[in-house]
Amino acid sequence: MNLSTQLHETAAKFTSKPAFIFMDHETSYAEFDHAVTQFADGLQSLGIKQGDNVALLLGNSPHFIIGLYGLFRLGATAIPVNPTYTPDEISYILKNGDVKAVITLDLLIPMFEKMDRMLPSIEHYIICPSEAVERPIPEDLLISGKMKSFTKIFALGSGTFIEPKTEDEDTAIILYTSGTTGKPKGAMLSYRNLYSNARDVADYLGINENDRVITVLPMFHVFCLTVSLNAPLLNGGTLVIIPKFSPKDVFHAAKKYEITLFAGVPTMFNYLLQYPEGNTEDFRSLRFCISGGSAMPVALLKNFEEKFNVIVSEGYGLSEASPVTCFNPIDRPRKPGSIGKSIIHVENKVVNELGEEVPAGQVGELIVKGPNVMKGYYKLPEETAAAIKDGWLYTGDLARMDDEGYFYIVDRKKDMVIVGGFNVYPREVEEVLFAHPDIAEVAVIGAPDPNLGEVIRCFVVSKKPSLTEEEVIDYCKERLAKYKVPKSIDFMEELPKNTTGKILRRALKNAVLQQS
Structure with a gap:
């Protein structure tokens, strides 16, 4: 039931038919299947093996598809990550996911250069071009030996790769989804x-x-x-x-x-x-x-x-x-x-x-x-x-x-907010805001939005009267992905609570709905 194995059959049946079209360039099923095998072989030459966890921080591109199916063919576990996440969010997933290698964009090289010391388990960064023309990797990063271009890894593959046997219940992918505690959880598929x-x-x-x-x-x-x-x-x-x-x-x-x-x-x-x-x-x-x-x-x-x-x-x-x-x-x-x-x-x-x-x-x-x-x-x-x-x-x-x-x-049942199709848990945003030195209390809810479905709205009790909405939002922008950043901040003297002191998010949401 490995999708990559199934690709062999599809390629045999639809050999010359386009599997995908990108920037007006067609890639046939036969070419796609061969590229997957060659990339899997290139990964294996780096020492990446069956059962290893490899992260994908890429946008929509042939690199993502070839990388994903190459990992499936190798029997490694893919961990797709939103490349627009903040360094803290990315770092948490890479550490928690025991990631051995990262397939990522050249635009993220400066970030990984700064983060590398905090990610000792990562042995390889495989760099993909963010534009049609592949840019060279800076020499000072090549010295570390960790950063290699996707093209060079691909070239290492001979196309004679022998696929390891995978079992139906082996983990193919880990998808990190926000948890109620504010820390993402990796769903093993x-x-x-x-x-x-x-x-x-x-x-x-x-x-x-x-x-x-x-x-x-x-x-x-x-x-x-x-x-x-x-x-x-x-x-x-x-x-x-x-x-x-x-x-x-x-x-x-x-x-x-x-x-x-x-x-x-x-x-x-x-x-x-x-x-x-x-x-x-x-x-x-x-x-x-x-x-x-x-x-x-x-x-x-x-x-x-x-x-x-x-x-x-x-x-x-x-x-x-x-x-x-x-x-x-x-x-x-x-x-x-x-x-x-x-x-x-x-x-x-x-x-x-x-x-x-x-x-x-x-x-x-x-x-x-x-x-x-x-x-x-x-x-x-x-x-x-x-x-x-x-x-x-x-x-x-x-x-x-x-x-x-x-x-x-x-x-x-949980207080999840969906912003433009992406899940955001209030607690995750609240954890960031609670760390702000001038914020005493905070509650986060989803407010209706005609374009995104919902947006993040925050209610804050400030320790500092001069604290502004702009300051709070800028603080969040440095620590959260764009879609998790609050759209607005409401300053309050106190937040509604029940008899046990629990903040009543539902009361805040009802008030917002009455206003709209």
Whole structure:
């Protein structure tokens, strides 16, 4: 069930067909399969072996796909990381993930030069160009012997690599997701998890060799990994890779390559809808669109479908489930506001606090079971036991199911905020703000936003009356990824609390909702 092994079969069947297109350059399945083998062999020549953990800090590019599948072919474990994270966030994941090598962008060389002493387990930095022309690595970094170009590692491979045998339950990838304690947790996904979810999503949505998919969601994000990358490649489809989302580029690619499938978060659909030069004709080849990452407003869904005459199938997933568990069917009636029905081989149900299934229409916690459910959290046995009980993954999301088997997310059991499709936990931001010398108390919530779905809003009790909103936001910018930075700061004399002294985030959120 190793996706990289499966690639051999796909390449044999679709030898000359483009596997992906990047910057108007086509790479066939045969070329892709050969490149994966050669890169795996190059990694092995560095001493990277089966079971080693290797991080990928890359944007959307052939380097990411070849690197990912090369690691699968080698039997090493891939750890995709958002390259826009701050040094502290990246450092934590690399240390906690016992990373031996990093495949990263040349733009991040200065950061790793400063961080290297704090990362003793890392033996190699494999540098990829951030532009079309590869830039040389500075000589002072080459002296360390740790930094090598992707091209040189690729050249080390002979193409005669002998693949090690991988087991279905071996860990293929570790996806770090924010934890309620403020520290990210690494969800371990096996080869079976990744393969089964790619297969089942493709079967449910009918993704096949005739599909041309815009791959513009971040490849380091699990939504893209399964829906816009693994599922199409598993079935002989073609990826049209866009490095960074822009409505102009999406419309251009859709028309030029007669795109049949687009997957995005609601924010992207909103920008496409509002783009003045958006042409309905550019989307005429689309079979359907997929929305995930956060709930899509019903009005946005209807307006998008009406303007572009295309179906939008909304679904649900989480990193711990590889990620997809539900989708609205594309061949049967869809229900706006619903996350759809269980996909093939995956079971969803709504339960009470005792784990008992509740009747249709009643609210409870959504739990999931299937071959897509993670092995557990890396080095966190207690958190794993709390999340997976009797084979069921407890999502922490409150939901209800109607009498036709359609599920609806009602609320999040945990106080997670989704900013443009990215998960942010309030505690993570609060931990940063609590470290500020002039802040006494802080509470973080998600506030509605027409473009991003939600944004971070902070309520602060200051020790220093002169502390300004700008100072607090600048403080956060230095320590948090861009999407985690608060949009606004509200200064208060005191925060609402219950009798035990616990801050009442719900009271703050209700107040914000009343204002909007």
